[in-house]
Amino acid sequence: MKALVIHGPRRASVEDVPDPVPGPGEVVVAVKAVGICGTDFHIFEGDSLGGYPIIPGHEFAGVVDAVGPEVTSLRPGDRVAVDPSLFCGHCEFCLTDRGNHCENWGGIGTTVPGGLAERVKVPAANAFPIPDSMTFEEAAFIEPVACVVHGMNRLQLRPADRVLVFGAGAMGQQLVQALVHAGASELVVVDVDPGKLELARRFGATKTVMAGRVEEELGTGANSRGFDVVVDATGVPAVIERAFRFLGPTGKFLQFGVAPKHATVSLSPFELYHKDWMLIGSMAVNHTYLPALRWIREGRIQVKPLLSKTLSLEELPEFLAKPKSPALLKVQVRF
Numbered sequence: 001m002k003a004l005v006i007h008g009p010r011r012a013s014v015e016d017v018p019d020p021v022p023g024p025g026e027v028v029v030a031v032k033a034v035g036i037c038g039t040d041f042h043i044f045e046g047d048s049l050g051g052y053p054i055i056p057g058h059e060f061a062g063v064v065d066a067v068g069p070e071v072t073s074l075r076p077g078d079r080v081a082v083d084p085s086l087f088c089g090h091c092e093f094c095l096t097d098r099g100n101h102c103e104n105w106g107g108i109g110t111t112v113p114g115g116l117a118e119r120v121k122v123p124a125a126n127a128f129p130i131p132d133s134m135t136f137e138e139a140a141f142i143e144p145v146a147c148v149v150h151g152m153n154r155l156q157l158r159p160a161d162r163v164l165v166f167g168a169g170a171m172g173q174q175l176v177q178a179l180v181h182a183g184a185s186e187l188v189v190v191d192v193d194p195g196k197l198e199l200a201r202r203f204g205a206t207k208t209v210m211a212g213r214v215e216e217e218l219g220t221g222a223n224s225r226g227f228d229v230v231v232d233a234t235g236v237p238a239v240i241e242r243a244f245r246f247l248g249p250t251g252k253f254l255q256f257g258v259a260p261k262h263a264t265v266s267l268s269p270f271e272l273y274h275k276d277w278m279l280i281g282s283m284a285v286n287h288t289y290l291p292a293l294r295w296i297r298e299g300r301i302q303v304k305p306l307l308s309k310t311l312s313l314e315e316l317p318e319f320l321a322k323p324k325s326p327a328l329l330k331v332q333v334r335f
Contacts, residue, residue: 003117004316007053009046012317017055020113020121022068027124029080032136034115035059035144036316036331038235038258043110044320047261050111058084058108060115061130061139062335071124080127081139082115083146083289084108100150100286107284116313118335128293137310138296140332141174141303143285146292148174148301151256151282152182157229159183164218165205166243167233167257168196170306170330173203175233175256177301180204188227190214193326199305211239218246226251226275235259241266250276306330 001019006012022028034057043049043056061081064074074080086106087099094102108114108122130139148171157163163184165172168191179187180203188207189200197208209217217223226248232240235257244267247253271277295301308329311319316333 001118002313003055003113004057004313005053005055006043006048010044010321012044012320014314014317017117020119022066022071022121024069025071025124026068026121027064027071027074027127028066028119028121029060029062029082029115029127030065030119031057031060031062031115031117031335033061033140033335034333035140036319036333037144039110040116041320042258042260048110049107054110055113055117055120056109057114057116057120057333058110059140059143060109060120061136061142062115064127065119067124074124074127074129078127079130079132079136079139081130081142081289081293082108082120082122083126083128083285084110084114084143085126085285085289086112086123098286100284116316116333118313128289130293131297134297137307137332137334138303139293141306141330142289142292142296144171144330145174145295145301145303146285146288147171147256147282148178149288149291149295150284150286151175151254152178153286153288154280154282155229155231155252155254157182157184160185161228162186163229163231164188164190164227164243164246165200165231165233166190166239168193168200168208169233171256172196172233173199173306173329174301174303175231176200176203176205179231181300184229186227188218195327196329202305203302214242214246225249228252229254231256233257237263237265244271247275247277250278252278252280254280254282256282303330307332310334
């Protein structure tokens with residue numbers, strides 16, 4: 001079968017690899033749609049969590065192609081989306097509802113072969129049936145929405161909190177929708193691209209600001225006292241440092257965007273103490289795949305407008321190597 005294989009930093013090619021064979025409790029999924037995530041770019045650039053070579057791709061959906069022994073919940077032909085999380089289920093963190101910090105953590109597409117292939121082997125327990133009304137393209141968004149659900153669980157937004165979000169990319173747009181449903185009052189979104197800001201307004205942002213005008217537009221009046229919640233959805237260290245300036249007393253800061261592993265930011269410990277700030281991280285998925293599926297299934301989170309571009313598998317190596325347009329949202333590979 002054909003698969004994208006990343007052999008090392010900036011070395012990727014489409015190759016023939018052996019077909020996967022399901023073992024006990026496993027199924028093989030014929031992939032139909034897979035999203036390209038920032039993590040895939042990190043792997044391509046040399047920041048792999050599981051070493052090389054690796055077949056990436058952790059946002060995907062498809063059709064069950066084969067089932068292994070002991071699988072009774074799925075049959076060939078079933079339409080499914082796949083939670084890429086591989087938790088051991090028996091370590092201290094798994095047993096205390098912190099599976100995303102599993103001591104034996106793994107991930108489909110990050111530490112074991114993923115969905116950027118014609119077929120992929122996964123635990124049957126990780127394959128969630130999807131309704132016929134849900135397209136494979138929509139189902140490939142379940143994983144990123146599951147990250148948003150985990151972030152919202154961590155944040156515990158209070159009704160009518162005033163929220164400022166930095167970053168209106170694909171993840172930022174999903175966060176905007178989640179924050180609206182969770183009860184934000186003012187919801188201000190900052191980005192460098194006017195098209196993304198317009199989409200954020202469609203999804204419920206009450207105000208949008210171009211990145212170059214943040215201090216000018218948010219540094220006076222009620223905003224000068226800071227927001228109840230500030231969210232970074234960019235992962236850019238300079239943006240993160242800037243974002244702290246807009247966090248008000250007793251405010252919560254949610255670091256949702258993935259920054260480079262060795263990046264650092266400057267933060268005043270006096271401000272952290274004096275303003276009673278709460279700093280919150282949100283890493284990936286933590287048993288939040290089913291709630292995300294329900295959100296998309298019921299139309300609460302709109303994902304179709306977030307799909308900017310579709311590619312074939314053969315086009316992907318060149319796409320990964322080129323600079324990206326700031327207007328681009330989600331890109332998917334279709335099979």
